[in-house]
Amino acid sequence: MSTSPSWGGPAWEKRVRSSARVRRASGKSVLVTGAAGFVGMHVAAALKRRGDGVLGLDNYNAYYDPDLKRARQALLDRAGVFIVEGDINDAALLRKLFDVVPISHVMHLAAQAGVRHALTDPGSYIHSNVAGLVAVLEAAKAADPQPAVVWASSSSVYGLNSKVPFSEADRTDRPASLYAATKKAGEEIAHVYNNIYGLSITGLRFFTVYGPWGRPDMAYFFFTRDILRGKPVSIFEGPDHATVARDFTYIDDIVRGCVAAVDHAGKSTGSGGKKHGQAPFRIYNLGNTSPVSVSDLVSILEQLLKVKAVKKFVKMPRNGDVQFTHANIKLAEKELGYHPTTSLHSGLKKFVRWYLDYYSTSLSKQASEEDRSISS
């Protein structure tokens, strides 16, 4: 399916080449899909900072506020990262990108994220997380040189497992949501491309990532907004008032894990998984190993915002959420040198500071634009 007519031509190619140009001899040339997204923006910026060539790809869909995606784009633009506007399902566009620049790594982060939204728009998960992943792997398979692929799976693949902490070898055949099922399908599909075509593939199971420039559909983000507006927040509880908790992981820790995975992907050794010839197939948990209840999350926000929340404790609806997540990160520690260091309190402090700054700036910008249009 083609959704991006706005690419091609010499000026466009020049921007693509310049963005992907490697600045250090040891640098890599990385295509970051989902670069206007939360994790994508941070990872693209970090790779660029250390001298890699970085090219973004994003379709700027309206799942959440596209203005926020454009603001992230503006930030990357200033850092020298060009985001091509297009859909990962656009095979001709992907072919073109691989033709124009020799991409050494694909950091594949474009996806339909969010667990609960699958109840209302199941098709978007199949489009981006299943068909889109196949399109990216097809393009990588056909490219010369063949890039190593690092991509975002999810802690949600552990589904209804009650054994914690979750280890990579644990069963992942009982997803609780369509989102989780598409990420699980993605892991199986990735394995096929490693097996048949020898693609180097690394899947990263992120655990509830939060931080500045985050996603407005995630609880920590809309709880902040609702607490500030005096609106009630619903705190989910399990059966018999059991705690609902998450292994919240701060964005900077995730970025370090992603960058390490890109560096490790080029290596032909590693006990992370099955190997096809020289190409590894690996899966790692990237979590924080210290689950915090949703109720404690709200208490920290109250403290940081200096506002009392209007709390409603409600039985967790059957919406695809799971009760508890907790990562075992030993494999990522050993093979990627991954060591998360940020507590939920200090990470949320940085998020709250960003949130207040971002929304006060964009609200005053909006107000002055309204003033201008009234006076004109």
Ligand SMILES: NC(=O)c1ccc[n+]([C@@H]2O[C@H](COP(=O)([O-])OP(=O)(O)OC[C@H]3O[C@@H](n4cnc5c(N)ncnc54)[C@H](O)[C@@H]3O)[C@@H](O)[C@H]2O)c1
């Ligand atoms: N944030 C988390 O807590 C978390 C946890 C586990 C896994 N993940 C995964 O990490 C990745 C990044 O998540 P995020 O939180 O940054 O989400 P995000 O929604 O902020 O970023 C995803 C980006 O991909 C783009 N996109 C979606 N479908 C596309 C398509 N078909 N073609 C081109 N672009 C498309 C979106 O416009 C968006 O900018 C996703 O794969 C997500 O499933 C995130």
Ligand SMILES: O=C(O)[C@H]1O[C@H](OP(=O)(O)OP(=O)(O)OC[C@H]2O[C@@H](n3ccc(=O)[nH]c3=O)[C@H](O)[C@@H]2O)[C@H](O)[C@@H](O)[C@@H]1O
């Ligand atoms: O780790 C992951 O794999 C997943 O992490 C998050 O999913 P989730 O952990 O459900 O994050 P939130 O949607 O922010 O929810 C956090 C917690 O708040 C709870 N919650 C949510 C909404 C609400 O109104 N009340 C409430 O208590 C949820 O049940 C959950 O326990 C991301 O949204 C997914 O894209 C990602 O794949």
